[in-house]
Amino acid sequence: MRYATIMAGGAGTRLWPMSRAGEPKQLIRFIHGRGQDPQAGPASLIQLAASRLDGLVDESRCTICTGERFRDAVLKAVPGMTGDRILGEPEGRDTLNAVGFAAAVFGKDDPDAVFAVLTADHLIEPADVFAEAMDAGFRIVEDDPTKLVTFGITPTYAATGFGYVERGNPLHVEGVRDGLSFRVQRFVEKPPPHKAQAFFESGEFFWNAGMFVFNAATVLDLLGRHKPKTLEGLLRIRETWGTDGQQRVLAEVYPTLEKISVDYGMMEPASTDAGVSIAGVRMDVEWLDVGSWPSYGETLEPDAQGNRVAGTALIAHDARNNVVVGPGAGDHHQVALLGCEGLIVVRTPEATLVMPADRAQDLKALHTLVPDGLK
Numbered sequence: 001m002r003y004a005t006i007m008a009g010g011a012g013t014r015l016w017p018m019s020r021a022g023e024p025k026q027l028i029r030f031i032h033g034r035g036q037d038p039q040a041g042p043a044s045l046i047q048l049a050a051s052r053l054d055g056l057v058d059e060s061r062c063t064i065c066t067g068e069r070f071r072d073a074v075l076k077a078v079p080g081m082t083g084d085r086i087l088g089e090p091e092g093r094d095t096l097n098a099v100g101f102a103a104a105v106f107g108k109d110d111p112d113a114v115f116a117v118l119t120a121d122h123l124i125e126p127a128d129v130f131a132e133a134m135d136a137g138f139r140i141v142e143d144d145p146t147k148l149v150t151f152g153i154t155p156t157y158a159a160t161g162f163g164y165v166e167r168g169n170p171l172h173v174e175g176v177r178d179g180l181s182f183r184v185q186r187f188v189e190k191p192p193p194h195k196a197q198a199f200f201e202s203g204e205f206f207w208n209a210g211m212f213v214f215n216a217a218t219v220l221d222l223l224g225r226h227k228p229k230t231l232e233g234l235l236r237i238r239e240t241w242g243t244d245g246q247q248r249v250l251a252e253v254y255p256t257l258e259k260i261s262v263d264y265g266m267m268e269p270a271s272t273d274a275g276v277s278i279a280g281v282r283m284d285v286e287w288l289d290v291g292s293w294p295s296y297g298e299t300l301e302p303d304a305q306g307n308r309v310a311g312t313a314l315i316a317h318d319a320r321n322n323v324v325v326g327p328g329a330g331d332h333h334q335v336a337l338l339g340c341e342g343l344i345v346v347r348t349p350e351a352t353l354v355m356p357a358d359r360a361q362d363l364k365a366l367h368t369l370v371p372d373g374l375k
Contacts, residue, residue: 001114003062004116006049006064007098008049009066013367016363018346028045029044030042030310031299033299046074046077047079052130057116065098065101087102093255097234097259097260099212099219103217104220107220114142116213117214124283124285136181140213141215143173148214149214149279150165150184150209150279151282159207162289163190163263164196164206164207166184166185167185167280169183180282209283222275223266225275227260229257236249237249237250305321307337313333314336316340318339320341320342321357322344323343325345326346343357
């Protein structure tokens, strides 16, 4: 059967001060529009990620992997979510363990489990293109369980901050539209500008979306070959999953697992593992990684001067291309900008951030100076 897990464990420090330790970015209701009911107000990233699975995977087989401390907040944020479908990590151990955790749980009672791995960081439109690509990924793995499927986003510019997937020969699978799937030639992590430009111009490279479809048993087999200690721990968790000892063993074992990403811990060794092969599915969507304030600004409609505003009121004179964000409903504070260009201004009841948009990558460094009570 088909399953899905949404990875929602990020801290979101590049969206401070709105993203905080108690309410990280995936839980903030700050996404406006995007097809949701306007009467319901802004949506959270995790809510939108869950809604994208409607019609693809039965709700009862959709899980969210997040920090155990966010369990109640996630249940409140995602309509229809139930406690038994929260994979609560005692502490974050990076994406390989989130994937392995899901594989162990799904495969316990279903030896043929095929599951999608999604993230709660992205805005993806249109929904029907996303759905066709995900269905293709499921079909590929259902046809051949040794296939690992990754998704490639058609690039719109020569980005240096994303990984790339190179397209190899076409892959033909029943029920999958011709030209949609391919064998993956190679992965390239965050290339320098000249290589990114060459990749973009070639038409043979896609941005690596960080989304996958796997057979659960195949994931565990790969871990056994390349990360045996991790597999040993996950099998201990699986043995007690659904029993009275579930939380005790999870809390004891999970923090001991090696902290490593799925790209380095599984996909990289899989590229030379004779027992599996990697397939790609093209996803021709608008794909926005909402991981910083400039990228969040892209979700907002600009005014005539290029200013993008949400959750507050702006008075501006000779001010252009700024992003101004406030706390939202009930806020009566006015932000006024005079002679400013390219600024990020984010105001919450506890803290206010002002920075040039082109310094957004340095926000993590600033975050280390923030007192613990404001992090």
